[in-house]
Amino acid sequence: MINSIKYFEEKCISKFEKLEDDFMKEPTKLVYVYEVLKTNHQKGKDTVW
Secondary structure, three states: HHHHHHHHHHHHHHHHHHHHHHHHOOOOHHHHHHHHHHHHHHHHHHHHH
């Protein structure tokens, strides 16, 4: 559990922050939603393996 939280903090938070910044600049781009889902999916796969 601790490793999962640490991984999320190190790998995912910065990606989410960048995606949020990009989305705020151009809110019409729905690629933001796709990237968030993709990042969460990758985190899940990395946690399992």
